[in-house]
Structures are given as C-alpha cells and as structure tokens.
Amino acid sequence: MQPLDPPKPPPPNISHPGIMAIDITNEFASAIKTLSPGEIIKDDHFALFESVSALEIMDRKMDSGVLSDGESLDEEYDVTRSLLPEEILGIMDQLLCLEEEDFVTNTYERNLLSHLPVSDIKDLLLDAIAELQEVQTAYARDICVALGSRLRLRIAFLDAVDLSITRNDTSENAKLPWVQLSALIIDIENQHALGKPVPEAFSTKLQRRLASTMPPRPMVKLSFEESITHFKRFFQNGNEVIDVLQYTDPQSLLTQKPQPLVFIRTILQNLLFRDMVVLGRFSIRQLLDHDVSLGVLPCGPHFDRSFDDVEVPTDPRNKVASAMEVFRQRIADVYLDLLRMLCQNRCRTRRLLCHHIQEWDMLETDVGEIEERLQEPLREVSQGAYQGEESTYHPLLSWVYLYKLRQMEWVVQLGFELRVYQPDELMGMYYYLKRLASLRAQHTEQVKQTTALREERARQHLKLQKEDSLPSEVAHEFKRSKQHLRVKMLDAACTWEFADGLSLLYLALLRLGLVKPPPRPYGTDALRYELRMRPFARIAYPSRPTYEEFKQETELSDVSTADVLRIAEAAVGAARKGFEAIVHLNRGEAFAINATAHSRWVDNAKDCLRATIAAGVAVSTLKRAYERMRESLGDAEKGKEVDERENTNKVDLLNLKVEIPEPGDGYHDWWIVPKLTRFR
Amino acid sequence: MQAVAEQLGRTTMNETETPTRAEAETYIKSLINKTLRVYATDGRMFIGTFKCTDTDRNVVLSLTYEYRQPSQQKLAEAAAAAASSNSETVKADMTSRYLGLVVIPGEHIVKMEVEEFTSQAATSGGTPTSNDERDQLESHWRLRHFTCL
Numbered sequence: 001m002q003p004l005d006p007p008k009p010p011p012p013n014i015s016h017p018g019i020m021a022i023d024i025t026n027e028f029a030s031a032i033k034t035l036s037p038g039e040i041i042k043d044d045h046f047a048l049f050e051s052v053s054a055l056e057i058m059d060r061k062m063d064s065g066v067l068s069d070g071e072s073l074d075e076e077y078d079v080t081r082s083l084l085p086e087e088i089l090g091i092m093d094q095l096l097c098l099e100e101e102d103f104v105t106n107t108y109e110r111n112l113l114s115h116l117p118v119s120d121i122k123d124l125l126l127d128a129i130a131e132l133q134e135v136q137t138a139y140a141r142d143i144c145v146a147l148g149s150r151l152r153l154r155i156a157f158l159d160a161v162d163l164s165i166t167r168n169d170t171s172e173n174a175k176l177p178w179v180q181l182s183a184l185i186i187d188i189e190n191q192h193a194l195g196k197p198v199p200e201a202f203s204t205k206l207q208r209r210l211a212s213t214m215p216p217r218p219m220v221k222l223s224f225e226e227s228i229t230h231f232k233r234f235f236q237n238g239n240e241v242i243d244v245l246q247y248t249d250p251q252s253l254l255t256q257k258p259q260p261l262v263f264i265r266t267i268l269q270n271l272l273f274r275d276m277v278v279l280g281r282f283s284i285r286q287l288l289d290h291d292v293s294l295g296v297l298p299c300g301p302h303f304d305r306s307f308d309d310v311e312v313p314t315d316p317r318n319k320v321a322s323a324m325e326v327f328r329q330r331i332a333d334v335y336l337d338l339l340r341m342l343c344q345n346r347c348r349t350r351r352l353l354c355h356h357i358q359e360w361d362m363l364e365t366d367v368g369e370i371e372e373r374l375q376e377p378l379r380e381v382s383q384g385a386y387q388g389e390e391s392t393y394h395p396l397l398s399w400v401y402l403y404k405l406r407q408m409e410w411v412v413q414l415g416f417e418l419r420v421y422q423p424d425e426l427m428g429m430y431y432y433l434k435r436l437a438s439l440r441a442q443h444t445e446q447v448k449q450t451t452a453l454r455e456e457r458a459r460q461h462l463k464l465q466k467e468d469s470l471p472s473e474v475a476h477e478f479k480r481s482k483q484h485l486r487v488k489m490l491d492a493a494c495t496w497e498f499a500d501g502l503s504l505l506y507l508a509l510l511r512l513g514l515v516k517p518p519p520r521p522y523g524t525d526a527l528r529y530e531l532r533m534r535p536f537a538r539i540a541y542p543s544r545p546t547y548e549e550f551k552q553e554t555e556l557s558d559v560s561t562a563d564v565l566r567i568a569e570a571a572v573g574a575a576r577k578g579f580e581a582i583v584h585l586n587r588g589e590a591f592a593i594n595a596t597a598h599s600r601w602v603d604n605a606k607d608c609l610r611a612t613i614a615a616g617v618a619v620s621t622l623k624r625a626y627e628r629m630r631e632s633l634g635d636a637e638k639g640k641e642v643d644e645r646e647n648t649n650k651v652d653l654l655n656l657k658v659e660i661p662e663p664g665d666g667y668h669d670w671w672i673v674p675k676l677t678r679f680r
Numbered sequence: 681m682q683a684v685a686e687q688l689g690r691t692t693m694n695e696t697e698t699p700t701r702a703e704a705e706t707y708i709k710s711l712i713n714k715t716l717r718v719y720a721t722d723g724r725m726f727i728g729t730f731k732c733t734d735t736d737r738n739v740v741l742s743l744t745y746e747y748r749q750p751s752q753q754k755l756a757e758a759a760a761a762a763a764s765s766n767s768e769t770v771k772a773d774m775t776s777r778y779l780g781l782v783v784i785p786g787e788h789i790v791k792m793e794v795e796e797f798t799s800q801a802a803t804s805g806g807t808p809t810s811n812d813e814r815d816q817l818e819s820h821w822r823l824r825h826f827t828c829l
Contacts, residue, residue: 018798021793028792030699034699037735040732043712051732051783055782056783057720058721058722065724065777
C-alpha cells in the first residue's frame with residue numbers, strides 16, 4: 001500500500017550556519033496595514049480552497065499541540081508502570097475503539113509496524129497467549145479468558161486481511177478468520193464489564209506523539225458499544241465478501257450490491273481485480289467471453305478456441321480469432337471499470353457512471369466496425385460447423401448496447417436513491433426511465449427471439465429429430481442464456497411498467513395541485529431539463545428527447561386525468577406481477593453466487609414488490625377521491641374534463657394530503673412512492 | 681543598495697514611515713515562497729513556506745514543522761547527562777513535529793522572521809537582526825548548544 005500523503009520534507013536545519021533569520025515582524029505588520037479590508041496576497045499557484053484543509057494553529061479542535069497556560073509538555077504517564085489485569089483489559093478495549101475509529105472515518109493505507117513481518121507479530125501474540133495460560137492460576141480466570149479473546153481477535157484479523165492466501169482459495173477456509181472474528185467480538189462485548197478504564201493512558205499529550213494522521217488531529221472518541229456494533233457489521237461484511245470467490249457467471253458479479261464500509265469494498269476490489277486477473281483464477285478473456293456468450297451469443301463460433309491455433313492470416317478462422325482479440329482488447333478496460341465502479345460508494349458510482357456511459361457509447365462505433373470485419377470470415381467458417389449464422393444479427397453490438405442502456409437506467413435510478421430530483425421532477429425522470437427500460441426490453445426481446453432461432457438452427461444442423469435433445473454442453477449453454485434473458489426481460493419490463501405507473505401518478509398529482517413546484521425565481525423548466533439530461537446529452541443513441549417532445553410526452557395534455565389514473569393503475573399492477581415472478585426465481589435462475597447473494601436479491605425484489613403495492617394503494621386512493629370530487633361538482637360539469645389548475649378551490653374537495661418519503665423511508669430507494677392520506 | 685535588494689528578491693522597507701500601498705504589496709509578494717519562522721503566543725515556532733496572508737495578518741505556511749523548546753524535564757535530563765560526562769555545554773534537542781499546511785491566525789503571532797543565506801543577507805542592508813541580538817536568539821533557539829545552569 002502506498003501512503004496517501006506526499007512524503008514529509010526533511011525537517012529544516014534551524015541552526016545551519018549558512019542561514020540566518022531576519023526579523024520582519026514590524027515591517028510585515030506595517031505592510032499589512034496598507035491593505036484594503038478583505039484583501040489577500042498569495043502565491044499565484046496557491047489555491048485558496050487548499051487552505052480549507054490547513055490546520056488552524058491554536059484552535060483546540062484541530063491543533064493538538066496547544067498547551068494551556070502553565071501546562072507542561074511532559075507526559076506524566078509512565079508506560080512502564082505495573083498494571084492490574086483489569087486495567088490491561090480496559091486499555092485493550094479502549095485501543096479497540098480507537099482502531100475501529102480508523103475504519104469509520106476512513107483513515108486507511110497506514111500500515112503500522114510495516115518493517116515487521118506479520119508472522120513475527122503473530123508469533124508474539126501466540127507467545128502472549130501461552131504466557132497467559134501459565135499465569136492463569138494466579139489471576140481471576142474470567143479476566144485471563146477475556147485477555148485471551150482480545151489477543152485471538154488480533155491474530156484472526158491479521159489472517160482475515162491476508163488476501164494473498166484468500167484469493168486463490170474457494171473453500172470455506174477463506175471465511176474462517178471472519179467467522180472467528182464475528183464470534184470473538186461477541187465474547188469481547190460480554191467481557192467488557194470486567195475491565196477497568198485507564199484514561200491517563202490515552203491523554204491528549206500521548207496522542208500528540210503518535211501523529212497517526214496528517215495533519216495531526218485530536219482523537220475522535222467512539223463509545224465501546226458503537227465500536228462493537230461497527231465491528232460486528234464489519235466482520236459480517238467481510239465474511240460475505242469472500243463469497244465473491246465462488247464465481248460462476250459474470251452476472252453474479254453484477255448482482256452484488258456492496259454498500260458496506262470502504263475497507264470491505266477495497267478488499268472486494270482487490271479480490272476481483274488484482275494484476276488484471278479477475279478473482280485470482282479467471283482470466284479477463286474467460287470472463288468477457290462468458291459474459292458475451294451468456295448475454296447474446298450462446299455457442300457462438302466467435303469463441304472457438306481452436307481458431308487461435310490457425311496461423312495462416314488468410315484463413316477465416318484466423319480472421320475470426322484476431323478480430324475477437326481486438327474486440328476483447330477494446331472492451332476489457334471499460335468492462336472492468338464498470339465492475340470496479342459498482343464497488344464505490346453510491347454518489348461516486350453515479351458520478352462515474354455519468355462519464356462511463358459516454359465510453360460505452362463510443363465503444364459502439366468501434367465494435368460495429370469489428371463486427372463488420374467478422375461477417376465475412378464468420379460466413380466462411382459457418383459453411384461447415386456453424387451453418388446459417390445470420391448476417392443481420394450483430395450480437396457484439398447488441399451486447400454493448402444493452403450494457404449501455406442498463407447503465408443509463410442506473411444513472412437515473414441512483415438519482416432517485418440519492419434524491420437528486422425534486423418532487424415535481426419525479427414525473428419527468430420516471431418517464432425518462434420508462435423510455436430507457438422500454439428500449440432495453442424491446443432489444444432484449446429481439447435477442448431472445450434470435451437465440452431461439454439459433455437454437456433451432458443448431459438442431460437442424462445436427463439433423464436432430466423433434467424428441468432428440470442437443471448435446472448436453474450445447475443444450476446447457478442455450479438453457480443458461482435463455483434463463484439469463486428471461487431475468488433481464490423481467491427486470492426491464494418491471495422497470496418499464498413501474499416507472500410508467502409512477503410517472504403517471506405524479507402527473508395526476510401535479511395536475512391536481514397535490515404536488516407543487518417550489519418557487520424557483522431564477523430557474524425555468526427548460527433549463528432544469530437541460531441540467532437533468534446533461535449526462536445523456538452526448539449519447540448518440542438513444543438520443544434524448546428535445547424539451548418540447550419531453551414536455552408533450554410527459555404532460556399528455558390530450559389524456560384526461562381519469563384516463564391517466566386508469567393507465568397508471570394498469571401499469572403498477574403489471575409491475576407488481578412482474579416483481580412477484582422475480583421474487584420466486586431460484587438461486588440458479590437469479591444468477592446469484594450463493595445463498596447470501598440470493599437472499600439479498602430476493603429481499604431487493606420484495607422491497608420493489610412492496611413499493612408496487614404501496615403505489616397501487618396510492619393510485620386507487622387518488623382515483624376514488626377524484627371520482628368523488630367530480631360527483632360532488634354536480635350534473636352541470638359532469639362529463640366535462642375538470643381543469644384543475646384553474647379550479648384550485650375544487651381541488652380542496654379532494655381532501656387529500658400527500659407525503660413523499662425521505663431517503664431510506666420508502667420501501668425501495670429507487671422507487672419513490674408518495675403516500676396519500678385523507679384529511680379527517 | 682536597491683539593486684542588491686532586488687537581486688535578493690526582497691524589497692526593503694523603511695520601518696519608520698508608513699509604506700505606500702504599492703510598496704507594501706511588493707514587499708509581501710517578495711516574501712512569498714520564502715521560508716518563514718513564525719513564533720506563536722504559546723512559545724511554539726513554526727517553520728514553513730510562506731503562501732498567503734490577509735489584512736488580519738493570518739499567515740498560511742506550507743510544509744510546516746512545529747518546534748517547541750525542550751521541556752524542563754528534558755533539560756534536567758540533558759543537564760544531568762552533561763554533568764556526568766563533565767561537558768561544558770548541555771545539549772538538548774527541540775522537539776519537532778511535521779504539520780504540513782497550517783494557518784496561523786494573526787492574533788497569535790508574536791514574531792516573524794525570514795530565512796536568508798548569510799552570504800547574501802550580509803550585503804543586503806535590509807534589517808537583519810543585529811549580531812548580538814541574533815546570538816541571543818540563537819542561544820534561545822539553538823538548543824543543540826544550550827548552556828544551562
């Protein structure tokens with residue numbers, strides 16, 4: 001690990017004979033007096049915002065070096081003094097809190113005692129445990145046990161973070177230290193009361209000498225209970241992250257939704273990507289080929305490894321192999337970057353995705369050219385083993401396009417999760433999400449149909465009868481691909497329907513004045529649209545709608561509010577059915593690496609399902625209130641569309657209150673469902 | 681005189697008269713990126729590269745080291761060590777710590793110094809601290825040769 005900070009300059013030699021110090025106190029002070037109020041003189045290369053990070057001298061909150069009047073610098077605490085066993089316990093627990101504080105505040109990449117081999121440290125800890133056992137009779141047994149737990153925790157931790165062992169180990173062994181840690185931390189929690197705190201061992205003066213952070217800052221105090229809670233979560237996440245090693249399909253990597261502490265995400269990244277080898281065992285080529293074939297091209301001739309051995313450049317097999325190599329080289333970085341991005345925190349993931357979708361957009365042009373080059377040699381090799389590959393089908397391009405669409409959806413969905421959009425913008429953003437998801441669903445449907453055709457052609461090629469089955473390997477590849485397409489199709493369709501339903505619900509709420517735009521004296525709708533669509537502005541296809549189109553398609557001025565609500569009800573109902581189906585997919589169908597990942601996946605789908613139920617309630621509540629209002633308006637206006645915007649007094653008749661849940665309060669972060677309640 | 685001062689990149693100013701606005705600015709700018717020693721009210725000294733100042737004499741230094749006089753305890757230890765080795769001088773190091781980028785609020789500044797090479801400063805005719813005074817200062821700070829008792 002590299003230190004984050006630039007190396008310290010050597011300390012100045014203040015008594016160097018060639019250097020003298022000239023007193024400028026008075027000159028400086030009188031020069032300053034001539035400056036106009038608020039004026040600053042600075043080095044041209046020094047950005048003022050940098051000074052925000054400067055340590056303010058004499059400010060006790062930042063400057064740990066301030067001495068009170070008459071306070072001596074010397075530390076009165078004698079580290080060599082004898083301690084009671086209870087006191088040692090107290091000190092160890094306090095240290096534990098300090099260590100945890102490092103993880104909470106993200107102070108990483110500071111290896112302690114880096115010049116000592118880890119094995120030596122472990123030996124020392126083991127010696128201490130052995131000594132402890134020898135003296136066990138002399139001291140209270142429970143205290144000795146408690147001390148032992150703390151020493152063992154350290155050994156287990158060192159084992160757990162030793163990734164060099166972990167990466168190539170797919171057995172349960174890799175999890176062992178994390179499991180031990182989880183058990184030990186519970187023991188430590190229970191034993192904590194036995195200890196006796198020694199606050200003088202952690203005085204500010206002592207910390208001043210430690211200078212573990214730059215700039216040196218006073219210690220952040222974390223209570224023991226808080227630390228234990230953090231540690232429990234930390235160890236649990238650590239345990240789960242090891243599951244990534246049980247890679248079976250590329251999609252299982254994407255179903256991880258890691259939002260644990262940064263340290264764990266860093267471990268995850270390391271497990272995944274160190275040395276451009278994914279997961280320690282899989283080469284990038286395997287991963288990419290696997291993803292492409294699963295997504296769009298099961299049993300494609302593109303991946304035939306025997307083609308690699310053909311050295312004659314004019315041979316079509318050589319051409320296929322070399323074009324595929326160009327393809328892999330072109331996509332490897334952006335593809336792995338995508339996996340890496342998903343390991344970041346959510347804000348950063350979204351920001352990175354905004355840039356990343358441009359990359360994928362550019363990829364389409366290049367991949368299109370590569371695929372064009374592949375057509376001819378593919379046709380030639382198909383005359384034998386791979387008859388009838390259709391030249392109108394562009395699987396590689398489809399693969400890129402589907403990934404791009406999905407990332408564009410993520411940008412919008414993370415926008416909901418991070419509350420980027422105001423309540424009155426939700427209608428428009430759900431509309432845009434629906435637009436993207438519908439394109440993805442349509443394209444996935446095409447891939448699905450082509451895959452079915454390709455499977456049928458494979459059967460014809462092998463001259464199979466109706467009841468005969470394909471060779472098991474081929475059959476398996478087609479089966480997995482079809483399962484995968486089904487999941488993707490469900491996902492896209494649910495997103496499409498639910499986004500449509502919510503967009504229409506917000507449209508009705510806006511029309512009825514139940515959601516109102518906040519006063520924006522300096523903003524216009526068109527400018528705001530420009531801003532929200534900025535991440536997508538440079539995407540060639542799908543191009544974003546113009547503001548006029550967008551306005552027309554979201555406001556649906558020729559559709560009555562009653563119809564808007566009716567369509568919303570149908571859309572939300574369809575989404576609900578879709579999520580019900582997703583909830584029931586088993587582990588294999590869901591492409592989850594293990595039981596934990598699968599249960600998370602199911603939980604996520606259940607949250608979506610709950611959100612659709614809540615949305616259904618909201619729509620029908622509004623629908624009923626709206627019908628009641630129209631009835632109460634009497635015969636004169638019956639049958640006429642109520643122009644709510646001009647009749648705000650009539651809107652009062654709705655007698656409804658709308659609440660938009662805060663982040664984390666709703667059923668699912670991506671689906672902001674308003675809560676409608678009747679006034680009494 | 682002026683030429684030498686320019687060569688040094690440090691404008692001299694007459695202390696007794698109030699400098700003009702332009703003079704003052706040139707003067708402060710000439711100090712930018714020089715090594716300053718800033719003494720704070722609590723007895724600490726900060727040595728770093730001068731980056732920025734404002735009308736309240738708040739000073740931003742980069743790559744800063746904090747220096748502190750040795751404590752009484754350390755001095756006593758050093759004196760004892762000197763006595764046992766029959767040495768005439770007592771050596772005790774100032775304690776120092778790297779702080780990086782700091783801002784020292786003007787209200788806490790008691791004294792400021794700029795570091796110059798002795799060879800150049802001797803001919804500059806600026807306002808170098810007089811020799812006596814400097815010796816005094818050095819005996820104050822150069823604790824490597826701190827004479828005690």
